[in-house]
Amino acid sequence: MENIDFSLVNWSRAQFALTAMYHWLFVPLTLGLSFIVAFMETLYVRTGNPEWKRITKFWMTIFGINFAIGVATGIILEFEFGTNWSNYSWFVGDIFGAPLAIEGIMAFFLESTFIAVMFFGWNKVSKKFHLLSTWLVAIGSNLSALWILVANAWMQNPVGMKFNPDTARNEMVDFWEVLFSPVAINKFLHTISSGYVLASVFVMGVSAWYLLKNREHLFAKRSMIVASVFGLITSAFIVLTGDGSARNMAQFQPMKFAAMENLYIGQQNAPLVAIGILKENAAQADHKKQDFRFMIEIPNMLSYMAFLDPNAYVPGIQDLVHGNPERNILSYKQKSEIGKLAITSLADYKNARKAGNDSLAATALATFEENYKYFGYGYYAGRDVHELVPHVPTTFYSFRIMVGLGFHFMLLFFVVLVLTLKDKIAKNKWILYTALWTIPLAYIAVELGWVVAEVGRQPWVIQDILPSIAAVSQLQPASVQITFWMFFVIFTALLIAEIKIMTVQIKKGPGEDTTTPETLTANTNL
Amino acid sequence: MQIIRNIYQFYWQGFRSMTLGKKLWAIILIKLVVMFLILKLFFFPNYLKTNFDTDQERSDHVIEQLTK
Numbered sequence: 001m002e003n004i005d006f007s008l009v010n011w012s013r014a015q016f017a018l019t020a021m022y023h024w025l026f027v028p029l030t031l032g033l034s035f036i037v038a039f040m041e042t043l044y045v046r047t048g049n050p051e052w053k054r055i056t057k058f059w060m061t062i063f064g065i066n067f068a069i070g071v072a073t074g075i076i077l078e079f080e081f082g083t084n085w086s087n088y089s090w091f092v093g094d095i096f097g098a099p100l101a102i103e104g105i106m107a108f109f110l111e112s113t114f115i116a117v118m119f120f121g122w123n124k125v126s127k128k129f130h131l132l133s134t135w136l137v138a139i140g141s142n143l144s145a146l147w148i149l150v151a152n153a154w155m156q157n158p159v160g161m162k163f164n165p166d167t168a169r170n171e172m173v174d175f176w177e178v179l180f181s182p183v184a185i186n187k188f189l190h191t192i193s194s195g196y197v198l199a200s201v202f203v204m205g206v207s208a209w210y211l212l213k214n215r216e217h218l219f220a221k222r223s224m225i226v227a228s229v230f231g232l233i234t235s236a237f238i239v240l241t242g243d244g245s246a247r248n249m250a251q252f253q254p255m256k257f258a259a260m261e262n263l264y265i266g267q268q269n270a271p272l273v274a275i276g277i278l279k280e281n282a283a284q285a286d287h288k289k290q291d292f293r294f295m296i297e298i299p300n301m302l303s304y305m306a307f308l309d310p311n312a313y314v315p316g317i318q319d320l321v322h323g324n325p326e327r328n329i330l331s332y333k334q335k336s337e338i339g340k341l342a343i344t345s346l347a348d349y350k351n352a353r354k355a356g357n358d359s360l361a362a363t364a365l366a367t368f369e370e371n372y373k374y375f376g377y378g379y380y381a382g383r384d385v386h387e388l389v390p391h392v393p394t395t396f397y398s399f400r401i402m403v404g405l406g407f408h409f410m411l412l413f414f415v416v417l418v419l420t421l422k423d424k425i426a427k428n429k430w431i432l433y434t435a436l437w438t439i440p441l442a443y444i445a446v447e448l449g450w451v452v453a454e455v456g457r458q459p460w461v462i463q464d465i466l467p468s469i470a471a472v473s474q475l476q477p478a479s480v481q482i483t484f485w486m487f488f489v490i491f492t493a494l495l496i497a498e499i500k501i502m503t504v505q506i507k508k509g510p511g512e513d514t515t516t517p518e519t520l521t522a523n524t525n526l
Numbered sequence: 527m528q529i530i531r532n533i534y535q536f537y538w539q540g541f542r543s544m545t546l547g548k549k550l551w552a553i554i555l556i557k558l559v560v561m562f563l564i565l566k567l568f569f570f571p572n573y574l575k576t577n578f579d580t581d582q583e584r585s586d587h588v589i590e591q592l593t594k
Contacts, residue, residue: 061546068550075561079570086573090588119547120540167581168588347593350586470592473573483569490560497553505546 026070032199110140200231339378
């Protein structure tokens with residue numbers, strides 16, 4: 001790994017980031033809207049009120065548009081695995097095979113079959129069977145997300161596998177450990193609930209637009225109630241799962257955690273920087289310290305967040321890079337030496353096997369297995385170990401903006417719910433405008449969540465085991481650049497199509513409006 | 527047999543009565559054609575499958591890449 005083409009690595013990373021971020025523009029709305037539609041249809045089946053059917057059908061159409069535009073955009077990521085990240089693809093071996101195969105089967109049978117009933121089945125199948133299909137689409141969509149997120153969680157915390165040095169592949173030894181690792185469970189719950197919040201914001205914002213246009217009052221208010229209740233519950237849940245994710249991060253990815261907190265020097269009773277503006281200075285450039293221009297701290301909160309103990313020690317970037325013997329933290333230099341030993345012993349093992357020298361092969365294998373834990377650090381032996389530090393400001397700000405927006409959504413759900421129940425929402429124009437303009441903020445929040453998770457773990461493709469410099473295929477950087485721009489054009493076209501079709505459909509509305517402000521009598525109609 | 531006929535009729539009538547759905551299906555089909563017949567075929571060959579014939583060769587290549 002002496003002649004690394006960073007242009008190739010960076011373009012490949014940029015391409016993957018672009019594809020994943022565009023894909024993630026479509027997925028969360030599908031995840032959340034599928035459940036919102038299911039709740040609405042449940043209300044229709046329980047009450048028999050045709051207005052609920054009208055509401056359900058409208059949001060189902062919006063779900064259909066988003067589903068159609070977004071479907072298969074994730075396949076591009078699999079193309080990239082095989083072409084741009086072939087070492088990684090081979091190396092992860094069977095770990096991804098099982099979850100992704102289950103995802104494919106699940107997606108095909110649950111989503112594809114029951115989506116047809118959802119859209120074609122009105123008045124053709126019984127109300128209850130139609131409702132069951134809608135719920136199965138929601139459950140199926142969310143379970144599809146489970147498998148891909150399990151695969152992603154494994155990259156953040158590789159467990160339940162054993163590396164086979166003969167095939168150069170990781171083999172799954174415990175499926176349940178992979179599926180039920182705390183990182184996988186938290187990642188799944190946190191990610192899908194972010195989709196629920198986004199969909200709730202979306203439904204609330206579009207409904208606000210109708211009220212601003214003095215259209216579809218009953219439709220808008222009922223949609224707002226469902227969205228704000230669902231959004232409020234899932235916002236509370238997202239705080240819990242986010243807390244779990246932070247603890248997982250502190251345990252399994254301490255560098256990501258330190259970068260997210262801009263914590264350079266580890267400390268006990270570490271405070272959480274609730275709000276902060278970083279100050280770029282020479283010390284930061286040298287990875288020693290990064291000051292704040294301004295900050296508001298919550299005492300002991302970071303220690304508590306990380307280890308449920310306000311007195312706990314939270315290691316900083318300096319501790320992780322240079323080691324801290326008092327806290328039994330190895331330096332990156334030490335880890336890179338161990339990793340280098342693992343890499344060398346893997347090569348020795350292969351050579352000994354080729355030469356038929358079984359005893360030498362056994363010795364090399366034992367050395368390899370003993371040191372495999374830090375395999376990936378070996379690629380940084382003799383290099384600047386600060387390459388193992390992710391971009392701190394990006395991780396720091398992304399986390400804070402995401403959390404700040406999360407609290408904004410929660411407050412907005414509460415206010416909208418109260419005002420709608422009191423039938424005062426239509427008169428509060430500024431709340432309606434806020435709800436409308438919160439739609440793009442929800443998209444920003446979910447994308448920033450992805451940035452925290454993925455930028456924060458750089459340079460690791462698989463935590464501690466495989467960095468991006470070793471995972472990439474030996475391609476021409478120019479070819480990666482070409483496909484990067486091709487994807488940019490294709491995905492942007494899809495996004496424009498989505499926005500245009502959705503806007504037309506929203507302007508068209510849910511059909512004939514049977515209600516006007518005058519015919520509504522407050523809560524009785526809700 | 528009647529069940530198969532009913533299922534066929536269900537899908538046939540469903541597709542025939544689509545309005546917005548027709549546009550969405552067109553987008554899905556164009557997207558799949560672009561992805562699988564252009565991107566996958568011409569721009570995203572599987573690196574290891576294209577350059578090596580057997581799994582043994584592929585694993586040897588990856589180990590060489592990882593240990594060089």
